[in-house]
Amino acid sequence: MAMFLVLLRRSGPRWDPARPMEEQSGWPAHSAFMDELLNAGFVVLGGPLADEHRVVLVVDAESEDLVRAALARDPWSETHLQVDDVQPWTIRLDGRRAQRA
Numbered sequence: 001m002a003m004f005l006v007l008l009r010r011s012g013p014r015w016d017p018a019r020p021m022e023e024q025s026g027w028p029a030h031s032a033f034m035d036e037l038l039n040a041g042f043v044v045l046g047g048p049l050a051d052e053h054r055v056v057l058v059v060d061a062e063s064e065d066l067v068r069a070a071l072a073r074d075p076w077s078e079t080h081l082q083v084d085d086v087q088p089w090t091i092r093l094d095g096r097r098a099q100r101a
Helices: 027-039 064-072 095-100
Strands: 002-011 043-048 054-059 081-091
Touching: 002 064, 027 043, 054 081, 064 081
Parallel strands: none
Antiparallel strands: 002 054, 002 081, 043 054
């Protein structure tokens, strides 16, 4: 069983609700940062929820402290996005492995 941490983030004080995500200030730097986390295998899955104000990230990390430290380097940290909660998540079902076999 793999252990991942689930991270919920909310729009921060500089988030402009009148603009789509890709038109927010600092989008290129945030997008590049997230791509780096994805390419490094730190972020496994991620994206906004239907309300567009919350984002869920599934990350492969050893501790909540490592998750928070990594995301504190995000150019959007505390300006556009804020960490709401980090929870351990034990994955017991994973259909992605079966699809690869």
